[in-house]
Amino acid sequence: MKYLKYLIFVLLFVSISGFKIEITNPNLRPFRLFIDEFRAKHGEKIYSQVVSNLKMLPNIVFSNTRDAADYEVSMNTEADTFNAILTNVKTGEFFTFKLKPFATDIISNANLLSDKLYEKITQTKGIFSTKIVFSMNWKGVRQIFLTDITGKMFKKLTNNKSDSIAPKISHNRRYVVYTQYLNGSGTALRLIDLETLEDKLLLSSKEINLAGGFEKDDKSILYVSFDGKVSRIYALSIQDNHKNELYRTRARVVSPVTTFEVGRIAFVSDEYGSPQIFTLNISDKKVQRVSQNPGYITSPSFTVQGTHYAYIGQANGNRNIYITSLDGSDFVLLTHGKTNYEDPVWLENERFILSYSFNKESSKVILIDIPTQQNIILFSVPAKISYMSAR
Amino acid sequence: MKKFILFFLLLILVACAKPAIEAPKVQNEPVLNGKEEAVLKDAIDNKAKTDKSNLEELQGLKKLSPEDITPDMIANAQHALSDATIEKGALAKMIHFDFDSYELTAEAKQVLDEVAKYLNEYKTLRIVIEGHCDERGTREYNLALGMKRAEVAKKYLSDLGIAESRLEIVSYGKDKPLIEGSGEEVWSKNRRDQFRRIQ
Numbered sequence: 186m187k188y189l190k191y192l193i194f195v196l197l198f199v200s201i202s203g204f205k206i207e208i209t210n211p212n213l214r215p216f217r218l219f220i221d222e223f224r225a226k227h228g229e230k231i232y233s234q235v236v237s238n239l240k241m242l243p244n245i246v247f248s249n250t251r252d253a254a255d256y257e258v259s260m261n262t263e264a265d266t267f268n269a270i271l272t273n274v275k276t277g278e279f280f281t282f283k284l285k286p287f288a289t290d291i292i293s294n295a296n297l298l299s300d301k302l303y304e305k306i307t308q309t310k311g312i313f314s315t316k317i318v319f320s321m322n323w324k325g326v327r328q329i330f331l332t333d334i335t336g337k338m339f340k341k342l343t344n345n346k347s348d349s350i351a352p353k354i355s356h357n358r359r360y361v362v363y364t365q366y367l368n369g370s371g372t373a374l375r376l377i378d379l380e381t382l383e384d385k386l387l388l389s390s391k392e393i394n395l396a397g398g399f400e401k402d403d404k405s406i407l408y409v410s411f412d413g414k415v416s417r418i419y420a421l422s423i424q425d426n427h428k429n430e431l432y433r434t435r436a437r438v439v440s441p442v443t444t445f446e447v448g449r450i451a452f453v454s455d456e457y458g459s460p461q462i463f464t465l466n467i468s469d470k471k472v473q474r475v476s477q478n479p480g481y482i483t484s485p486s487f488t489v490q491g492t493h494y495a496y497i498g499q500a501n502g503n504r505n506i507y508i509t510s511l512d513g514s515d516f517v518l519l520t521h522g523k524t525n526y527e528d529p530v531w532l533e534n535e536r537f538i539l540s541y542s543f544n545k546e547s548s549k550v551i552l553i554d555i556p557t558q559q560n561i562i563l564f565s566v567p568a569k570i571s572y573m574s575a576r
Numbered sequence: 577m578k579k580f581i582l583f584f585l586l587l588i589l590v591a592c593a594k595p596a597i598e599a600p601k602v603q604n605e606p607v608l609n610g611k612e613e614a615v616l617k618d619a620i621d622n623k624a625k626t627d628k629s630n631l632e633e634l635q636g637l638k639k640l641s642p643e644d645i646t647p648d649m650i651a652n653a654q655h656a657l658s659d660a661t662i663e664k665g666a667l668a669k670m671i672h673f674d675f676d677s678y679e680l681t682a683e684a685k686q687v688l689d690e691v692a693k694y695l696n697e698y699k700t701l702r703i704v705i706e707g708h709c710d711e712r713g714t715r716e717y718n719l720a721l722g723m724k725r726a727e728v729a730k731k732y733l734s735d736l737g738i739a740e741s742r743l744e745i746v747s748y749g750k751d752k753p754l755i756e757g758s759g760e761e762v763w764s765k766n767r768r769d770q771f772r773r774i775q
Contacts, residue, residue: 327751351715369704369744369774370704370744371744372746393719393720393723393746395716395719411723412727412745413707413724413726413727413730413745413747416720437724438720439714439717439720440716453716453717460717483713483717484716499712502712528714571715572715
């Protein structure tokens with residue numbers, strides 16, 4: 186009876202949208218959480234950030250009483266250690282998480298703890314340690330920026346004299362590859378190590394070189410190079426800068442990305458007119474068109490299972506996010522806004538997709554909950570951001 | 577103080593809605609010819625008349641305090657100025673394309689003929705052809721389209737006898753619109769090739 190309203194909601198949603206995708210660990214049922222009042226002298230900021238983080242997720246519902254909850258969280262501090270104890274109210278089973286030291290890097294610690302709690306409660310991957318990179322105008326030149334999922338830890342990664350665009354972050358969240366325009370013409374691909382902040386040149390040429398993303402093992406990047414006549418897809422080792430041409434065509438090609446299936450990548454091409462999504466089997470070079478809608482289809486992002494992908498589809502002048510399986514079944518229009526969505530990223534937790542939109546004055550970074558199609562605005566930036574990527 | 581000056585600069589540039597036209601006049605060097613200037617003025621005026629949200633935006637800007645100015649607004653204002661002062665003569669002209677197309681129109685070929693004549697006059701001059709797109713479509717795909725647009729202009733000039741070594745190409749996709757906004761009037765201006773000399 187207690188779950189009746191959620192059941193009705195889900196049934197209603199299924200009937201309206203025709204939603205059929207089986208997400209790994211869907212956990213459509215919200216978990217009820219009771220958090221004890223925080224009593225320690227220090228650590229309030231971590232406590233409030235964790236509460237704020239968990240409250241925004243549709244599958245975590247805060248309960249007013251312990252008895253009505255599935256899980257209870259109590260937090261306290263001792264010396265330089267912050268403790269969080271998660272208890273399963275029904276079974277009494279409990280888990281303790283310790284942050285030490287906790288007084289510095291408050292937001293990172295809060296995000297880390299939020300993920301630990303979320304993962305234990307839902308048995309799915311957390312999302313709060315996600316790193317987001319994007320390009321934004323800064324005093325007349327576009328630079329690369331990094332932030333966390335709360336938008337509270339902004340960092341300007343580049344200080345280049347010419348425009349820097351299209352950053353992509355590695356799966357292990359350590360590296361960022363981006364494109365820098367050279368003076369005159371041509372572009373360079375550069376790599377930033379987020380641990381050391383070293384910014385090294387990978388290659389430069391007269392073509393437009395644009396990274397699509399990292400390969401599954403993070404040892405190389407997939408990028409496209411086009412000179413106006415021919416588009417070429419390469420895999421480029423970030424260790425020794427060795428590049429391997431995977432595909433070439435006279436069509437326009439962008440966004441080479443991993444499908445998370447070994448030996449298979451995806452990309453966007455207008456080989457047959459409007460842009461569509463294709464896959465390339467690297468060993469036998471076999472190319473297969475996977476998107477079958479006749480419209481404008483770009484910006485693919487695959488689930489880590491490799492079974493489904495999200496993409497941007499343009500219809501009636503608006504760019505919305507769609508999700509579908511590789512064989513074209515389980516097709517769902519995920520967003521219905523009049524705004525334009527850009528660069529969807531299917532997070533490792535397969536329930537959520539990260540995207541952004543902008544109007545004339547600001548950009549909004551949005552978390553989309555797939556089962557409920559709820560849009561959660563994570564943060565706004567009072568400027569136009571572009572080329573967002575996240576992991 | 578610096579922010580205050582930037583604030584007033586921004587108000588003058590944006591609220592008056594014609595910075596790209598007025599800025600070069602200060603230098604007494606017409607960057608746009610009379611016809612181009614009229615077209616641009618018309619586009620901006622039409623946009624202001626027909627786009628209600630744009631009007632609201634302009635009214636909103638008047639209420640801004642220096643603290644409200646974002647790096648993006650400053651960058652756009654600077655970009656509008658730099659675009660207006662890039663080139664003069666034949667190189668100040670642009671060629672325009674149909675939606676999602678990189679085919680040269682008859683008008684575009686006329687402009688390229690003038691550019692070729694100019695390059696034949698100044699034999700040591702090297703230029704970059706910049707391909708641009710309108711706001712529709714995704715950024716990365718538009719970068720590819722912009723490169724195609726730049727390449728067709730390069731090929732046309734090359735066929736007219738201009739050495740390829742004097743012609744570089746680059747694409748900015750939809751990242752550097754000539755005019756901010758939406759609607760075919762604006763989009764048609766933004767789908768363009770621009771020319772820039774290599775210093």
